[in-house]
Amino acid sequence: MFFSRTLPMILVFVMGVIGASLYFIPHPSAQSLENTLSQWSIAIGSFAIFLAITSLIRRYINNLKRGKEVVYNLVALISLFGMALLGLIGGTGPNSVFQKIFINVQVPLDATMFSLLGFYVTSAAYRAFRARNVEATLLLITAILVILGISTIGDSQTWLRNLQEWIMNVPNLAQKRGITIGVGLGMIATSVKIILGIERNWMGG
Amino acid sequence: MISFVLAAIFSVRPSPIVDLKVMDNPNDEGGQIVLKWEYRKDADLSQISYIQIMRIDKMGTAPIVAEELKPTAKRYMDTDLKNGHPYRYFIRVWFKDGSYIDSAISPPVVPEAQWLHKDRIAALVILLLYGALLIYYLKKARKGERLTIRPIAGLQAVDDAVGRATEMGRPLLFVLGLGTVSDIATLAGLAILKRVAMKAAEYESDIIVPCFDPVVMAAAQETVKQGYLEAGRPDLYNEKNVYFLTNDQFGYAAGIDGIIMRQKPGAIFLQGAFYAESLIIAETGHSIGAIQIAGTSSVTQLPFLIAATDYTLIGEEMYAASAYLSRDPNSLATIKAEDWMKIIFIGLILVGAMLETVAGLTGNKSWSFIKTFFAGGAQ
Numbered sequence: 001m002f003f004s005r006t007l008p009m010i011l012v013f014v015m016g017v018i019g020a021s022l023y024f025i026p027h028p029s030a031q032s033l034e035n036t037l038s039q040w041s042i043a044i045g046s047f048a049i050f051l052a053i054t055s056l057i058r059r060y061i062n063n064l065k066r067g068k069e070v071v072y073n074l075v076a077l078i079s080l081f082g083m084a085l086l087g088l089i090g091g092t093g094p095n096s097v098f099q100k101i102f103i104n105v106q107v108p109l110d111a112t113m114f115s116l117l118g119f120y121v122t123s124a125a126y127r128a129f130r131a132r133n134v135e136a137t138l139l140l141i142t143a144i145l146v147i148l149g150i151s152t153i154g155d156s157q158t159w160l161r162n163l164q165e166w167i168m169n170v171p172n173l174a175q176k177r178g179i180t181i182g183v184g185l186g187m188i189a190t191s192v193k194i195i196l197g198i199e200r201n202w203m204g205g
Numbered sequence: 206m207i208s209f210v211l212a213a214i215f216s217v218r219p220s221p222i223v224d225l226k227v228m229d230n231p232n233d234e235g236g237q238i239v240l241k242w243e244y245r246k247d248a249d250l251s252q253i254s255y256i257q258i259m260r261i262d263k264m265g266t267a268p269i270v271a272e273e274l275k276p277t278a279k280r281y282m283d284t285d286l287k288n289g290h291p292y293r294y295f296i297r298v299w300f301k302d303g304s305y306i307d308s309a310i311s312p313p314v315v316p317e318a319q320w321l322h323k324d325r326i327a328a329l330v331i332l333l334l335y336g337a338l339l340i341y342y343l344k345k346a347r348k349g350e351r352l353t354i355r356p357i358a359g360l361q362a363v364d365d366a367v368g369r370a371t372e373m374g375r376p377l378l379f380v381l382g383l384g385t386v387s388d389i390a391t392l393a394g395l396a397i398l399k400r401v402a403m404k405a406a407e408y409e410s411d412i413i414v415p416c417f418d419p420v421v422m423a424a425a426q427e428t429v430k431q432g433y434l435e436a437g438r439p440d441l442y443n444e445k446n447v448y449f450l451t452n453d454q455f456g457y458a459a460g461i462d463g464i465i466m467r468q469k470p471g472a473i474f475l476q477g478a479f480y481a482e483s484l485i486i487a488e489t490g491h492s493i494g495a496i497q498i499a500g501t502s503s504v505t506q507l508p509f510l511i512a513a514t515d516y517t518l519i520g521e522e523m524y525a526a527s528a529y530l531s532r533d534p535n536s537l538a539t540i541k542a543e544d545w546m547k548i549i550f551i552g553l554i555l556v557g558a559m560l561e562t563v564a565g566l567t568g569n570k571s572w573s574f575i576k577t578f579f580a581g582g583a584q
Contacts, residue, residue, distance in 0.1 A: 052419030052449035113455035128512035186524030
């Protein structure tokens with residue numbers, strides 16, 4: 001109980017108070033302590049990657065044993081070990097096979113996923129802008145004005161460009177700032193809850 | 206002879222540099238000195254080639270050129286200095302004809318490290334004020350006073366979503382986003398995960414939690430395990446359902462999309478820190494007809510999640526989830542203190558806006574004291 005509950009809570013309290021205090025202390029000794037704590041955090045994170053890879057391999061092997069999604073799991077396992085081997089044998093330099101596979105396979109795949117966003121924005125916008133009630137109609141009108149103002153039409157119609165800029169810089173920005181202040185206060189509240197041990201979900205509850 | 210000396214004295218050009226101010230750089234870890242200066246109004250800057258910041262480390266020794274600047278510069282910060290050591294400065298102005306003039310030598314200035322960042326006093330005041338409110342409400346909660354917070358639709362729908370997925374015989378998918386365990390949004394997501402895990406255990410549903418960060422994975426495994434334990438069904442907990450997927454942003458999005466399309470979960474929870482992948486995941490979830498409850502503090506992603514999901518916890522609502530779901534009086538006290546802080550902020554914004562208007566109309570900057578206090582060095 002002491003090592004699974006009490007000790008982590010003491011550590012969180014001490015580190016939380018130190019971490020919050022460091023924000024207000026610019027002295028070199030405080031900055032050096034902050035750097036040391038950051039390095040500890042990175043070191044702990046590096047250990048965790050072993051945990052992650054073990055979880056990944058266990059899951060893929062388990063799926064293969066059960067004959068579930070065999071092709072996908074095989075591709076994932078071969079990619080994982082293949083890339084690791086290529087990196088270990090041939091290095092990860094600019095002309096290495098590892099780097100060529102990364103640039104010619106991984107980067108286009110990432111770009112493909114990202115480009116899907118264009119289509120998803122269209123379908124989500126279609127649903128959001130359906131004029132079902134007064135609020136949705138207002139949203140639709142505002143969206144049309146902003147789209148027109150920001151497009152090439154706005155270059156010739158100055159009033160449209162000015163209106164679009166006003167919508168973005170006044171009502172839109174005011175809402176965003178309101179949410180940001182709420183988020184900031186929520187973060188302080190959650191941090192205080194964690195430091196004082198009121199919130200313990202991070203270690204299972 | 207006397208006339209020659211007098212002529213020489215009166216023919217010397219005055220330095221174009223006036224009002225040289227040298228001071229220790231405030232709110233730093235030391236080793237830095239700031240120099241500010243002005244140019245004489247009648248100085249012809251077009252005749253100046255460049256200026257040199259000259260530093261005297263020790264009286265009686267030759268000055269060192271700290272930096273060469275254009276004649277338009279009015280500020281310079283000298284760095285990598287020794288704390289506790291006095292430094293003097295003057296500015297050497299080089300003219301295009303090859304001659305130069307030195308400004309007056311400044312008094313010695315000692316760079317020092319500070320123990321308090323004075324520009325952050327406003328943040329400290331806010332923190333102390335919040336602390337005082339928190340203590341007040343914690344005392345109230347411990348006395349047994351009932352603290353209430355407004356209903357949050359997204360959180361009220363959690364139990365219904367789990368029930369619906371169970372009725373459909375489909376699993377639940379919980380996505381914690383791209384945050385690490387040090388992100389408050391991820392920690393808030395874990396609080397919601399525990400509630401969902403408890404309900405899943407109660408209804409004997411499967412819950413899948415693919416993770417982006419290995420440390421978050423470990424925390425999520427503990428959270429789900431505890432949820433099953435508290436629901437009295439530790440036998441149903443399957444550690445293999447809480448696993449690491451990848452820590453590549455779009456790889457993660459592709460992986461989640463794959464899980465959604467293959468396993469067709471009945472309810473999808475997107476709770477945590479999200480970036481460009483939020484809409485890709487949410488739209489895929491919508492395409493299979495799953496009930497979706499999202500929550501994030503990323504202001505740029507909120508419009509996407511509101512458009513694509515059934516319920517969205519907007520910013521602070523997500524942080525209130527733990528208190529809302531557990532109804533723990535101590536947690537509720539933190540929310541009440543937060544609400545009062547919001548009221549104080551609204552008051553400060555209104556008063557600040559009025560004072561700024563007065564400052565603008567009268568031209569008297571002393572009315573801007575609220576802005577000066579809260580903006581600190583940022584203005």
